[in-house]
Amino acid sequence: MAREQSMWSTERRAAFDLETTGRNSRAARIVTASIVVLGPHGSVEAEHEWIADPGVEIPAEAAEVHGISTEKARTEGRPAHEVVAEVAATLQALFDQGVPVVAYNASYDFTVMAAECARHGIPQLTRFPVLDPYVINKQVERYRKGKRTLGALCEQYGVILTDAHSSAADALAAAQLLEAMATRFPELHKPAAHLHRSQVDWSSAQAADFQAYLRKTKPTAVVEGDWPVLAPRDAGQSGF
Template identity: 85%
Template sequence: MTWNTQPRAAFDLETTGRNSRAARIVTASIAVLRADGSVESEHEWLADPGVEIPAEAAEVHGITTEKARAEGRPALEVVAEVAETLQGLFDRGIPVVAFNACYDFTVMAAECARHGVPQLTRFPVLDPYVINKQVEKYRKGKRTLSALCEQYGVMLTEAHTSAADALAAAQLLDAMASRFPELHRPAAHLHTSQVDWSAAQAADFQSYLRRTKPTAVVEGDWPVLAPQDEGRGGF
């Protein structure tokens, strides 16, 4: 059975910054979808990350430090509940769709380590970002969620809210599958392929960068970056 004929889920985080090993969760959303892509249930969280939310991050997702402190729940509670919900999906064999999944799952890995929450199995995961770079290798222009949604005719309202981005990622993947029949595969098989694709994509980009920056390093781990020791700034 292929993933797009089965129930699936969509996941997205909004955080305090771009560094996935250091960022803290601000909002999290998980939507569980039926086999036909309709929404069965939705889960949303607002966390007090326990640190200041930089102005540039607040400008993206709209959550200020003051709002998070006043309305958000303790970070430990949110991290534990998000992890429990995701692991419950993985345990049932339900694939989780996440755009640029390596960012979200690395944030989750760091937050779980930070708060003593068990790590996720993270299988199977489906990432429209990695998949698009494989099926449209020579596509020009940005590969942001907004840009790809526009290309594939997916409605994305309230971009950069975790709920809207999560659902749009799932709809984008459905649209891509309609155009590329080779994506009609079991989720476990596609997950394994993405591990290889991500590594190859990173190696190609690193080779390109090293033409002018000989020490450039592009990490290709997927769907989570390997941990780094504290001395290197990792989780």
């Protein structure tokens, strides 16, 4: 069976996560990165982890989340350009093989990667196929109440998330969450390429709906729906 027609849930897949210096995905720098490669049945085949010296101060609020201070990053981390190049090369090799990459709230992590690659003169990723449990959950459980954080959804679906906010733990949990969601929603058992294309449309529609809601009280509100990477800013604006 051609890979385009094979179900992602029966093939090798990978999971990807970053911990960074901040919430602005166009400005944030990578602090830690993890890529976990899983076999067809979900067993871990390979793990890749990096700690980077981002070259800037790590804000205290970010360090409190992931546990990496500026001093620790400078002592234990490698130069940012080396880490970005290796993460990009590892991801691109997976995409070249047709291996889907799972990333929770993928537009954040892949926008950080896009900005970092532009910053260090590294070719941009193809970013296909990507599977995002965040976007998928908003589609299959549109009227779910409560937070849609990785932790909240893992609790709902019975996925054990230990050492939350470490990139390795979050990456693996995202992959396991997607598997649990597919068990509950059989319509997710589709070829990764098909599901990727659906998520492009779902993310756009989700953003439009949220923007319309916000504009009831804030007429200038803008919610970006680009997926799996936010579009570059226009010339003169901050970002890549």
